[in-house]
Amino acid sequence: MAEADETEKPHYHGHRARLRARFLESGGAGIPDYEILELILFGVFRNGDVKPLAKALIAECGSLGAVLSAPAERLAKVPGCGEAVIAALKVTREAGLRLLKEDAMQRPAISNWQALLDYCRAALQHEGIEQFRILFLDRKNQIIADEAQQRGTVDHTPVYPREVVKRA
Structure with missing residues (x-):
């Protein structure tokens, strides 16, 4: 009977825990964009496989940065991408921008040209x-x-x- 229970588990059983552990061990290095999106989407969807949605968002927009910067109307065209998903993506982008802005504001902007360029690029590229x-x-x-x-x-x-x- 225990064998029957094990075979009925979905293919993604344990994926969330494995992905979180891989992310924490690597600090994000080497994690593909769609898996970063999955990690963000875990907060929106308590259960289920979010990989198809993450991959659909990347396919629609082209990159992680483009997904985070895409207008809400464009994101809403992706099946499964509702208001909660859009809010999570926009909050993630805003957090990143604030981090860059804080970093740029703590250093002399002119004498550290690269920090200024990084901030402007992040704020404007998409x-x-x-x-x-x-x-x-x-x-x-x-x-x-x-x-x-x-x-x-x-x-x-x-x-x-x-x-x-x-x-x-």
Whole structure:
């Protein structure tokens, strides 16, 4: 009878525990994007196999970063991706951006060009429209604020110097 119970278990039985353990052991190194998405989705779906949804999201958007940055409307087109999934993905993206921003704000932005580029790349690389952003620095060249001054189209953003100076 015990053998019958074992054969009836789904193929993904124990997958969550194994994936969590692999992630914690490796610190995330070598874990594919779809498995990172699975780990995020574990918080939304208490039970069941989330691998098909994670792979569908990657297939729709192209990469983990693109999934996290995709508009809610695009994510909602993927079967199984409801409001809770979209919220979890958006919270994950926001947490990452805040981490990068905090890291950039704790170091001189100008003297550490790579940290500034990493922050800007993370904040802007998956945006569907161009933005003109203003980084406000203190006299130690640390970021005080980062604001999107203007938003444009896919390939054009109008910039009005008067508005930039007024905001500064």
